[in-house]
Amino acid sequence: MSSGxxxxxxxxxxxWYGSLAEHTFPASFIKLSPSEIRALAEGDVDGDDAxxxxxxxxxxxxxxxxxxxxxxxxxxxxxxxxxxxKRGAVYSPKSAWRYLCxxxxxxxxxxxxxxxxxxxxxxRRMSVPREFRLFIQDGVLKAMSQYWLIxxxxxxxxxxxxYWDMARAFVEKIEWLLPIRTLVVDIYFTARNDILIVDLxxxxxxxxxxxxxxxxxxxxxTNGIFLIPPPRKVKxxxxxxx
Numbered sequence: 001m002s003s004g005x006x007x008x009x010x011x012x013x014x015x016w017y018g019s020l021a022e023h024t025f026p027a028s029f030i031k032l033s034p035s036e037i038r039a040l041a042e043g044d045v046d047g048d049d050a051x052x053x054x055x056x057x058x059x060x061x062x063x064x065x066x067x068x069x070x071x072x073x074x075x076x077x078x079x080x081x082x083x084x085x086k087r088g089a090v091y092s093p094k095s096a097w098r099y100l101c102x103x104x105x106x107x108x109x110x111x112x113x114x115x116x117x118x119x120x121x122x123x124r125r126m127s128v129p130r131e132f133r134l135f136i137q138d139g140v141l142k143a144m145s146q147y148w149l150i151x152x153x154x155x156x157x158x159x160x161x162x163y164w165d166m167a168r169a170f171v172e173k174i175e176w177l178l179p180i181r182t183l184v185v186d187i188y189f190t191a192r193n194d195i196l197i198v199d200l201x202x203x204x205x206x207x208x209x210x211x212x213x214x215x216x217x218x219x220x221x222t223n224g225i226f227l228i229p230p231p232r233k234v235k236x237x238x239x240x241x242x
Contacts, residue, residue, distance in 0.1 A: 010179035011200045012073035014117040019177045024197040028060035029117045041111035043101040057093035060120040067123035070096040073115035077103030089123040129153040130189040133210055134167055139181045141171040143223035145210035152228045164225045170195045
C-alpha cells in the first residue's frame with residue numbers, strides 16, 4: 001500500500017475514532033463483509049445482504065436514544081433529499097440502510113474501497129453558524145473557515161477572535177492524537193463552548209477549501225479565520241432603468 005493510501009485510510013472514521021473519542025460524538029461501527037459492500041455499492045435495498053445489515057444495525061441504533069445519523073468511513077449521505085429536509089436523521093435500521101443506498105457519495109466510496117464500515121452516531125441538530133473547517137499543516141492550525149456558506153451571520157463577527165483562540169488551543173491539545181499531521185478537520189462549537197470533531201478530511205482536493213477558495217496559496221503564515229462578509233450597502237442616488 002502506498003503512503004498516500006495509508007494516509008487516506010488513517011482518516012477513516014473507524015480508524016481515528018479510538019484515539020479521538022473524547023473529542024467527538026459517541027459512535028458505534030459495524031464492519032461490512034465483501035458481499036455487503038457490493039450490495040451497498042449497487043444500492044441494493046431489499047436483498048439478503050441488505051437484510052443482514054439491517055438486522056446488525058439494530059443493536060448500535062438502539063443504544064442511542066431518539067434518531068441517529070448514519071454514514072460510512074469516508075462519506076456521509078449529504079447528497080440526498082433526506083439530508084436536505086431532515087439533516088440526515090433516521091430512526092429505524094431499515095430507513096438508515098435505504099438512506100445510505102440513496103447516496104451516490106456513499107455508494108461510490110464503498111465501491112472504490114474507501115470505506116468498509118457503517119458508522120452510527122446519535123443525531124444532533126447542530127446550529128450551522130457554529131460549524132467550522134480547520135486547516136492544519138504540520139500539526140499547526142493555519143486557517144479556519146465558516147463551514148456553511150449560506151449567508152453572513154452577524155453573531156460570528158463579535159466572536160470570531162474567541163472562536164479562533166479556542167480552535168488554536170484545541171489543535172495544540174489534540175495534535176499528538178491526530179492520525180496525520182497535515183489534514184483538514186471539521187468541528188462544531190457546542191452551546192457550552194466545547195469543541196467536537198465532526199470529520200477528518202485529506203489536505204487538498206477533493207476537500208473543499210471553502211472560503212479559502214484555492215489550495216494553491218501561501219500557507220507559510222497563519223491565515224486566521226475566514227467568514228462571509230456582511231452584505232454591502234449602497235449609498236447615495238441609485239438610478240435604475242429597465
